[in-house]
Amino acid sequence: PPTKKSRLSKGVNMYACQNCTPLHHFNSRLTDALEILEQHAFFRLDQNAESRALAFRRGSATLKACPHKITSVDSLKNLPYIDTSNSSKAGHCKKVITEILEEGFSDEVEDIVNSDFYKTMKLFCGIWGVGPSTAKKWFDSGHRHLNDIKNLKLNKDQTVGLEYYEDLNTPVSKDEALCVSEIVKTVCMEIKKDLLVTLVGGFRRGKPAGHDVDLLISHPTQGEEKHVLPKVMEKLKDNFLYTDKKMSSGTTHPQYTGKSSTMDQFEKCFSIFKLDLPKSTKNGNEKPWKAIRVDLIVVPTDQYPFALLGWTGTKHFEREIRRYTKTEKKVVLTSHGMYTTDTKQSIEAKTEEEIFKKLDLEFRPPSERCC
Ligand code: 8DG
Ligand code: MN
Ligand code: MN
Secondary structure, three states: OOOHHHHHOOOOOOOHHHOOEOOOOOOHHHHHHHHHHHHHHHHHOOOOHHHHHHHHHHHHHHHHHOOOOOOOHHHHOOOOOOOOOOOHHHHHHHHHHHHHHHHOOOHHHHHHHOOHHHHHHHHHHOOOOOOHHHHHHHHHOOOOOHHHHOOOOOOHHHHHHHHOHHHHOOOEEHHHHHHHHHHHHHHHHHHOOOOEEEEEHHHHOOOOEEOOEEEEEEOOOOOOOOOHHHHHHHHOOOOEEEEEEEOOOOOOOHHHOOOOOOOOOOEEEEEEEEEEOOOOOOOOOOOOEEEEEEEEEEOOHHHHHHHHHHHHOOHHHHHHHHHHHHHHHOEEEOOOOEEEOOOOOEEOOOOHHHHHHHOOOOOOOHHHEOO
């Protein structure tokens, strides 16, 4: 029989990309709390904000990968990023989990959720184009409501973000995502019949709803994807409320692109789509369309498996697979490709499966990357 120790820590590895993390898991009461702490750490923007936020996310990812419900402090034993003797950050996760297991709630988490600061930061960060530093600046100036910032100096993204605030903060359903995807597919077919449109992001992981629609556009013949995006945008111009096109920098070789961030060099368009809604049965003055955030990313076929992996997420999964790859394999992985850190040798792959295999990782389908 397994020893107590091995049984307790069974199946949860150090790197989240090594674990099976399904969408529905057993510990959401605990992970919700840790993720509030993660977000709060991020909002505070103080010195160690990022590493504090990361520590909570890692603890949360561990609990999501636990194949059972945690009901006692004893069963936290040996869990990575929660029960480690030499880390005060893990200690913080454990303290909060212990409180919730023993008291049913955590004072610290309750205080945060009810604080003016957290509520206001959430409100302002819900505006497309507004990040924690802008939100905090507004908070520190005494602003608390969306109305307060209508007359402030806003950039383009923020202006439309505010204009469509309600729609953009209403979750996008899977049906709506498929609708957008079909519309984009149809115009792509008119441009070149072999263009491939792939729904990625949360929906590829099996989420029933999301905050946007992420679509990769590629072509089986290398080079045929060039000049496609402007044509797609032209054909869809009546479907867009707003577009922000990002040019490809041209230097897509992983060796020359951003090292650790999720930013990549693909030609892409961050947009707000105007999706016509089916005639509602309830009558009223509701507008017959919904504003939806859509990301279109154009990917050359030789980089497709890497882009697919990079855009399927979660953000934490991506961060973890890159950390694993760099630390354990001495390989840099990006959405464009991968190469060895020492010899700068590029490593090819035709599928996601092949990428995992070449990195000595057990393959995780998208539905198991929900960390
Ligand atoms: P959601 O929309 O349902 O809320 O969740 P999601 O689909 O997982 O989140 P997302 O913010 O739409 O991001 C999807 C993935 O795309 C995520 O793993 C990170 C990645 N991603 C960006 N921006 C960029 C970028 O500029 N470059 C690259 N390579 N990846 C990006 O979000
Ligand atoms: Mn998304
Ligand atoms: Mn997105």
